[in-house]
Amino acid sequence: MTSSKSISLTEVGPRDGLQNEVRNLPTSEKIALIERLSAAGCKEIEITSFVSPKMIPNLADAAEVVAGTSSLPLTRFALVPNTRGYERAHAAGVEGVTLVLSATDSHNMKNLNRTTQESIADLVPLFERARMDGLQARVSISMVFGCPFEGNPGLGRIERLVGTMADKGFRRIGLCDTIGIANPNQVFDWMSVLRQRFSDVEFELHFHDTYGRGLANLMAGIAAGVRRFDSCIGGIGGCPYAPGATGNIATEDVVSLLEASGYDAGIALDGLLGASDFLADQLRKSMSSSIWRVHHSQCAKAA
Template identity: 60%
Template sequence: MKLPENIKIIEIGPRDGLQNEATFLETKNKIELIKQLVECGFKEIEATSFVHPRAIPNLADAEEVIDGIREQSATFFALVPNEKGYERAIKIGIHGITFVLSATDSHSKKNLNRSTKDSIKELSSLVEHCQKDNRLYRASVSTVFGCPFEGQTEFGRIAGIVESLAKIGFKRVGLCDTIGVANPSQVYQWMTKLTNEFKQLEFELHFHDTYGRGLANVLAGIQAGVFSFDSSIGGLGGCPYAPGATGNISTEDVVDLLEEMKINTGIDKRKLLNTSHTLEGFIHKQLNSQIWKVNKSKCL
């Protein structure tokens, strides 16, 4: 088995993890959660989303959150769906932008009210803005491995989307298993082809654990040459426009797996579990992390 020395984990819990929770997490608690995540060693954190507050009420305090963490020693990304969201993000001083689009038109129209082709067209001008404004940016493509409305996505369509994103200036492209239907064989085959064809790109994989395949898919991605992964503390998450989608892969479980395999993540596991303890106290429910469940009594 070919294993790298290091893997990068982008913590997305404060954004993707909290956006679909039943209750609003107070702004001060979001800020505290992010501060503790920085102390754990995360270098990149997706802190919030600049979508319309009516669409994602849980993240209506995006400006306040960014203002409260600006002194922290990490790079903070925010999800941005359109130009208006971009303007809000830049105004508050966000470090990096996660631009979102869907691989299928059905999901794209539900999520962004436009086709995939139109999304890519709009992103072209936003990438130019990022370059002019000297901001980091990455693409996050939803429903890559399967769509709740169209079923399994064709590989040729995904390759075409990746090619279009590369042409308009993306260097980082995240591929998301939004509804958790990918399997290790599919991930390995698809990502081997994509990493070979688009050597100039940094691919990032984003898995949900709907069918319990998340960690296996991480390992398949690593074998295919992908060394950057999104994950969410506590396994929180879900998409309001993807019926049946469950949480993201748990950061605690990913870190534990990789560290046990002697792959460095740069994350302090003890501090991470203590942060999980803090999060559970904030949201008052059981976290969806196997390692957290095993070690819960040992925290603090």
């Protein structure tokens, strides 16, 4: 177990959050959101996704968002589902790409129309191209802790999958609890095993708060030595498998909890609250984050 008190957060709101919102934002407001997140201290942001605009119309302006954020002191990641997406992202000028697959064949077929093994075969040349092009690359594996179609895939299957990815050269591997079904004991046990077995892999964890367990799972990941997590401003985005449910763990709740617990993410809470206020205005809805609700209740009380 590492004793480092420094935690790295990758902000995924402009991608994972906005892609699942009913209301779309104009490109200029997406850029303004990313500027606010950067000003708050976010150093790495997944700013968009180069998927087919037919699939996710909200992110059809991916290249414009990249162009409009080039002067910010950020490592800008974009999700790329395939070669075409990679080429568009590279041409647009991102610093990093997020490659994706699912731990279960059922979800991988539904999402990417191929098996998990077929996805791995597709990702390896993209990973090689990213290396040659000087781009950072991370892989995000969906449905690691549970799948709406197959249930819990089991640690053994995840160990084999991580082993395959590590053999292919991947060193930054994200394990995603896409439907928020993980529990803290599972996270602690699995991450302890995986970190010991794959000591040259940098694991990152991506939690959703669907069942209210997101922050408990984050703390379990920290206890097991993980120091890199995804989070999402405002906790927006929801869950496509449970419409109306909460989305990703909210960046402001994460930063507040980390500060209280003696960890440091290098991000200013008041800057994040400004960003989530801006987002609430743009999306014309309340944010899912607890801190946002408390902040507004206190403002209301003071007024």
